[in-house]
Amino acid sequence: MTSNAHLLERRRRLLGGAYRLFYTEPVHLVSGSGVWLRDSDGKTYLDAYNNVASVGHCHPLVVEALATQAATLNTHTRYLHEAVLLYAERLLELMPDALGNVMFTCTGSEANDLALRAAKVFTGGTGIIITKHAYHGVTELTAGLSPSLGAGAPPAHDVYFVSAPDPLHDGNADGTLFASNVRAALERMRADGVTPCALLVDTIFSSDGIQPFPRGALRLAADEMRAAGGVFIADEVQAGVGRTGTHMWGFARHGVVPDLVTMGKPLGDGHPIGAVAARPAIFDMFGDKARYFNTFGGNPVSARVGLAVLDVIRDEGLLENAATVGAAMEQAVRFLQSREACIADVRAAGLYLGAEIVDTATGAPDAVRAAAIVNAMRADGVLISNSGPAGNVLKIRPPLCFSLHNVDRLASCLESSIAMSA
């Protein structure tokens, strides 16, 4: 029995049937550094997928902050501690002025759940608009707002679905279509006698197939929701913390100031940190009705780790790197697109790239070939994944420290993997 087969058997036996692994042949990782990962056979992989390791795997300054604070004090927000305040200040400095408060959780799921609880209290409404293939978390509430999880997660109460922007297929280049979809959903809500609460969107629509365009669509849509008395919640678990290169947050690319901003995955370079920024009026009204205490949220260790991640992004120029290297990555994949008919579209913002794979004969979405490409790249030592309603969009989302040299390796691996998957 090989080591991996043994791990697979133990995993199935111990963890049960709800877990999934990446790749036809799962990867057994044992160490990581920067953009590199190593498996139990000593094989090295270029990580072009993991945004959780936002500033690179095992960044020494992040590990040092973690270890130092964990050896000093790890307690909670019912005592005073300066680290959580310093971290709150740093996060809010990176936000529009209107977002004056931040609360801490441990995960993006908890962040979305909390933002929705606060939005319900603030608006008095219950109607929530999300996209048709959204993903917002794994709590009962957020799983119910995650149709991309499939039929197993029953829809939340008073949820209304809209199509995500998709200029390749819907032909709309100015964002008015998404706004009119939201307006139509609000009309359905009104007809049902449901009071609007929130428009909740992942600002790069990753599970809807990675849709960074048209810019401005979110501003127009947020205007519709606000005119109806609801709030706009920007889910920055995917696009946030420098990912798009031009801006720290995905919503900023759309020229909109959200009422609430939820954060997760990339905040802690792997350490469990989530957060919700909000207009103070929202948290004040929530706080008048309910107290909130998240045992581990905003603890001194998490706060020091979060601060270290923001320090590294600033000191290593990772926002600028995401812009520069992201542009090169897009150019490289576009060059492949010019030669490979199976790539129907390339969509990117900074270091977040989606490449739509289609059947070269029919032009139809080709999830089988997308999966074949992903698995061929894994075999060749480059980690990416696939996404989207039809599962045919290559999802390329490397750590922010990805280099031009890494782009060359990614592109050559993608080229050979496309050839091998034909």
Place this chain on the structure above:
Amino acid sequence: MTSNAHLLERRRRLLGGAYRLFYTEPVHLVSGSGVWLRDSDGKTYLDAYNNVASVGHCHPLVVEALATQAATLNTHTRYLHEAVLLYAERLLELMPDALGNVMFTCTGSEANDLALRAAKVFTGGTGIIITKHAYHGVTELTAGLSPSLGAGAPPAHDVYFVSAPDPLHDGNADGTLFASNVRAALERMRADGVTPCALLVDTIFSSDGIQPFPRGALRLAADEMRAAGGVFIADEVQAGVGRTGTHMWGFARHGVVPDLVTMGKPLGDGHPIGAVAARPAIFDMFGDKARYFNTFGGNPVSARVGLAVLDVIRDEGLLENAATVGAAMEQAVRFLQSREACIADVRAAGLYLGAEIVDTATGAPDAVRAAAIVNAMRADGVLISNSGPAGNVLKIRPPLCFSLHNVDRLASCLESSIAMSA
């Protein structure tokens, strides 16, 4: 402006109105070691409250495991990794054989939320029974099952309330009253046309005033719920991981095997770890309907930390310590009770003790005096808190490494604080 006043102002301005602090004069902690904490003025506190720091603040072996794994690899359960499997094996070894699977989250809230999602799929029911002053978390679902949070958290759908066991006031010594309360709630459910899903209880009823007795009450109540087609979920966030001294889990004191067990606070000695153990049939059915992925849950760093905590409990004999020192703590507080009429009851299991404070003239619950005692102890350098529906139960729940010497200090501080609060 004093340092604390400045921190309070920044906190209110940055974090908003939903956060609460302990004590009339909040404590500004800067370091911790074992059962000791230190504030910014260099004052030392004996920690007789924090179960999160289960094996002691900043335990060197836990910090070492954290730092070593964080410097090696921190990724997620979509790749193979041995640490999560070793941790799953160790946790399940400590459970009854029927509980053969475990899934990982980051918090106790997420654990309860996941257990309820799985229970709903498994039973096809929605009716949930909880106690009248329960606390089970901060997600929308679990906050809706936490009446102790007050009116700000709207009750979840199909929730039914029962009184917690309270032998001092309800006079029932054999647990049949709690079981008959559950049976009556099931009858109300039936009358409403609601299908039973779960009985969910904190196995030491901490927010209901700390009620470790009568032993066996949970077994009888679980039998009622199972006979009606629902499952029994033991919330071990409070009583679990060795706290009660005689057993690793609170449910075991009651001679019952739960269908699902949820864990949180004490698992990681401060690091965010939650978990749900279950009968495999439950997670298999859940997994057939839905996939589950918690980005940070069960990551290699959390798994190594969780393993280190279990190692320390075993190697330092902390379960036995909780029994021995807990018995001495109970004896010391009972001795005070024999001399202080304001202590109406002392209830303890291992290192979890509740002492009910009443008005010496009327015998009525005296939350004001309980708070005065808590604040006087804080001023004298010992940290405890108060709990219960009337807020009059002193809540004493120190790290598991509490010593007999620490008990002396706690008891003398409690004695003088009772005198000063008269």
